[in-house]
Amino acid sequence: MKFGVIIFPGSNCDHDAYHVISKHVGQPVSFVWHKETDLSAYDAVILPGGFSYGDYLRAGALARFSPVMRSVKEFAARGGLVLGICNGFQILCEAGLLPGALMRNRDLHFRCEHVRVRVESVDTPFTNELSRGDLLSLPIAHAEGNYTCDDATLAEMQREDRIIFRYCDAAGDVTDESNPNGSRDSVAGVCNRARNVMGFAAISPRKCLSVAARASERSRPPLPNS
């Protein structure tokens, strides 16, 4: 399975994604510069985290106009796997490949910390080796991770089992306190109707990348003595 990691100007988790795919997942991977338009060589593309175009105006709002995004849309329409992480999720929402939008965090601060998320759906190519209800401890690092959408969209996603991850506490309960950024319905990840495009809500790429590649534990940096 051949992965492409798209580099937008300002991407800064591009190397993380590349490293995880090549070293931990053990699959071929290449960088794709945002001015390129040919994705025919790839089975899956990753939109990594970072601050594309400085996140000026609004996170992801400028990156969606990059030449590569037209190709990403066609790639997704053909059934190719598309994973947006952190800033990549914001870009996918801005590009209309995923519903909803990501707003400034509830406390208006950038938040970098470990949070817990609960696996809500395993019916995607990204999560099909996990179990529903699994708890993952993942780092987040974002200023605009506060997911929002209208009532109808939320109801539709709930009905179609398209909410893939929710923030939760250590016991696995979804509470207001365990929601780090104010996301609606504690949403941490969603997919499109065809289930081949997933955004992992502003969670940094580290472990979730390997979730996508079904190797969730292996990518974790060693924390010896712990």
Next chain:
Amino acid sequence: MELITPEQVAAHNLTPQEYERIKSLMGREPTLVELGVFSVMWSEHCSYKSSRTHLKRLPTRNARVVVPPGENAGVVDVGDGWCAAFKVESHNHPSFIEPFQGAATGVGGILRDIFTMGARPVASMNSLRFGSLDHRKHGARNRSLVHGVVAGIAHYGNAFGVATVGGEVAFDDAYALNPLVNAFALGLVRRDQIFFGRASGVGNPVLYVGAKTGRDGIHGATMASAEFDEEALEKRPTVQVGDPFLEKLLLEACLEAMRSGAVAGIQDMGAAGLTSSSCEMAARAGTGVELDLTLVPQRETAMTAYEIMLSESQERMLIVAHKGQERQVVDIFKNWDLDAVVIGRVTDTSRVQLVCHEGTVADIPVGYLTDEAPLYERPMRAPKRRDAGEASEDKDVAVGGGIDIVSPAPPTAPVFDDDEQRTQTSDDGRRTTDNGLRDHADSLRLLLASPNVASKEWAYRQYDHMVRTNTAVLPGADAAVVRIKETRRALAMCLDGNGRYCAADPREGAKLVVAEAARNVVCVGARPLAVTNCLNFASPERPEVMWAFSEVIDGMAEACLAFDTPVISGNVSFYNETEGRGILPTPVIGMVGLIEEVSRIVQPGFKAEGDTVVLLGETRDDLSISEYAATVEGRTTDEMIARGRVPALSLELEKRVQEACLRLAAEGLLRSAHDCSDGGLAVAVAESCFSTLNRPSVGVDLALCSGTLPVATYLFAESPSRIVVSFDPEAGDRVHEIAEELNCPVTLLGTVGGERLAVKVNGAEEIDAGVNELEQVWRGSLSSRLRAEASAASSAD
């Protein structure tokens, strides 16, 4: 050509004598552009004219040092073909004027210093000092400064994509109107791919790359070389606005250009912009440069040659390309949508020659700007020191290394009427206050809530401390650890300063700071490698300040020699004074250590019930200048400095303790290690109990013997050379064997377990508190003290 008036000379912060020197060197009156160039190159900030004579006493070399001071950053070899480039630099003045952008551009500047060397920045840290958050007069402003500075650091570092892994945040009213913002960055580079800021190769083209030049920041370097007053706030337009996105593009483009082989030399345009970058590059290479300023990309119209040369617009670099390869550099930058323009060439004249519309506007031998820059042996005088018993009211007696403390004790603070009685009782150490705080558990709670001790999570949670997935020890530990991918190695790093110690005894204070920094990297299992320093002082024109500076250099030199940690880079920040009052002498040490095997990293915090807890080192009577004295006894900084005693540091003992800790770590025996510093033993143990990413909080049972020391002293003294370590009881014999072999004192403290911090001293129960309760105090203190202004400063994003 205009005549230079004395007012213009003064406005350029040059003395009449310095101006005369310029005239006699040049053999004529300078042009206004030349005056501007001289003023920035001869400023304290660029020329180190007051400090150079002292700085040369610092050790700067050993076998590992690849690039000693003098370049944009120092470089040390860290093995497997890798080198680390690192440096710390101050951005104090801009951060006081405009905290958000001041701090942000401080981060931007230090990152450029690193990637100029060819190194990709992998970690940043910052050392921050503010006035107290609840200061009667300046509290609101101090809180707003904290918000602004932290948000600015987050803004720049996060978007740039460097992990901000640690540092320190400290509070003392000496910094109320002059906060310290010192930014550190570290990058990795292959040993054979280091670049230098040299304009080498006569005939080579000089390229301007990065952001366009505007009128922002003109005279930033001279501003940073002058004292402050409230009117300084009117200088806000001299603080630049940072663009981390552009810097990220600049980083990638520069590294790509370097890899292409087209780059002969490269230097960042930092303080004094195009002036210092072009002059310094020529000076280092022994060449000259010729620039056509009309070719400089500009974002404002009708800029004069003077403005172009003195602008401090951010995110710009000067590149000397190999002749014939300039096209390659331009194409790389074009791919990143950045300007890259040939604006001149390297000459063999050893002169800086500048041409603009009106013809030649400056023609100066490079040496006049660098080698011939003034060098001052400033007068020095040791301050008279008030002794403990002597209740002098003499106003001339200098307190704190000759520096007036910004904020005298607010009347509400506990103040003791009877000096004599207090001196006696403080010797007892137990009944030092009248406010009823005799319960050591209450003292511990007070200390844990003190902003100097409390968790700094509020700040570092706003920094992306994990980007690029190399962070192996997260913020909050004694030192941060960053892995070197593709190897088994990792680097530990920390920043440390202690203004109170250095004010009371600058020489011993500086030694203590270096020792603590070394100890901090040792606590995560790293061997100290090398040092960068940021020397924050008041006006060098005051003899007491200069004396303290000189003493600090000697103390630092002695300690750095002892630990074999040369000083490879750094920065001097003088004139940290506002309204005629100076800060405490505050040298900040950035220590970098090496871990050769990542699996031997020691993570903070007790690990398992039943583990044995011991103290490496010895506790002595070191309470008189301490967080306990400040927080529990309510002493002001100037009281502590005037009457307190800096702990006696034995470098020999310190080295034995550190060596023991390193040996234990290398053999994989340690479950945890934590430096005993602010708040003493009790705080160090409590912090080791608190929850970590990998486990909930855990209790500990301690049975201590205070010997001849009063209980409070034993629990809260800040004696140096101490580390609290824990290990599996089965490792106990080996631990004692190693300690004995290295002649390191060991004291059994107790056992990990339960949910309470239970401390018996000499058989009597002195502290028995739930760890969760203590942790809440510690974790929540800073955010609750800062909450009032939560939305005020973070609006800029």
